[in-house]
Amino acid sequence: FKGIKIVRTEAYHKELLSVSVQNNIVPHELYEIMLKYMSFRHRVVHGYGYMLEPEKMQFLIENAKRTADRFFKELKQNGYL
Numbered sequence: 001f002k003g004i005k006i007v008r009t010e011a012y013h014k015e016l017l018s019v020s021v022q023n024n025i026v027p028h029e030l031y032e033i034m035l036k037y038m039s040f041r042h043r044v045v046h047g048y049g050y051m052l053e054p055e056k057m058q059f060l061i062e063n064a065k066r067t068a069d070r071f072f073k074e075l076k077q078n079g080y081l
Contacts, residue, residue, distance in 0.1 A: 002023060002025075004019055004023065006019060013038060014035070014038060017031055017034055017035070017038075018031070024078070025074070025075070025078055025080060026071070026074055026075075027074065030067070030070060030071060030074060033063070033067055034067065034071070036056075036059070036060060037060060037064075037067070040052070040057065040060055
């Protein structure tokens with residue numbers, strides 16, 4: 001949409017999110033929250049589930065819908081949806 005090229009690497013999702021912040025598509029505060037979800041996903045997908053800390057997961061559980069709603073709201077407000 002904006003002509004931004006991102007190479008598909010192992011860090012593709014993190015780079016995409018970072019570029020989104022740099023281009024004022026997603027606010028930095030939301031970026032920080034989404035990094036926590038990315039870390040959770042990484043640990044589960046790659047078999048590091050034993051490293052999950054329940055007290056840190058509580059935030060993710062309680063805020064998953066709110067974070068997704070905010071993400072899509074930001075995209076819509078910025079004309080990307």
